[in-house]
Amino acid sequence: MRRDPPASIPNYPNAEAQLASFIAKYPPAIAALGTEVRLRFRRRYPTAIELVYDNYDALVLALSPTERPSDAIFSIVFHPLEIQVCFLQVKKGFYDPEHRLQGRGRIAKHLTLTNSAPLDEPAVDALMRQAIRRAKAPFATDGLPRLIIRYVAALQRPRRLDQ
Known part of the structure; x- marks a missing residue:
């Protein structure tokens, strides 16, 4: 049974409360880290549309310029032991000289976080600007x-x- 509002209702009044309840399911350290990462992305990309998927395996916050999931540029993925920042449009020619991104995908790769320090690194900043x-x-x-x-x-x- 679906518990979410229809996707056609942007800014559903209880969306923030609903998201907070999803995040609260995680260990406190992961919930805090994920919330910090989300706020940092919100400050950096203040007009991003956050598309939330509370999936079977993980909580995903896709950051997109449109309401289309296929246009998402980044996602923040909550797992019980870590947070992943996914770069969702990493296609041929994406330059990652320090090999910071993980994964074998031809379109998406990720950065695993156990703290937010990597987001302050020049190499990660360059990857985000490139994305x-x-x-x-x-x-x-x-x-x-x-x-x-x-x-x-x-x-x-x-x-x-x-x-």
Whole structure:
């Protein structure tokens, strides 16, 4: 049974509260780190549309310039032991000289975080700027952020290892 509002209702009034309840399912350290990463992305990309998917395996916050999931440039993925920042449009020619990104995907790769320090590194900043330059659609230059709960899985793996 779906518990989320229809995707056609942007800025659903309870979206922030709903997202907070999803994050609260995770261990406190992971919840805090994920929230910090989200706030840092929100400051850096203030017009990004956050598309939230509380999936079977993980909580995903896709950051997109449009409401189309395929236009998302980054995502923040909550796992019980770590946070991943995914670069979703890493296609042929994406330059990662320090090999910071992990994964074998031809379109998406990720950076695993156990703290937020890597987000301050020049190499990661360069990767983020490159991702923005190469994106299918740019983030708007002005406007308000939006949070849209797109999907809530009826069945989910435990979000804490002690469950």
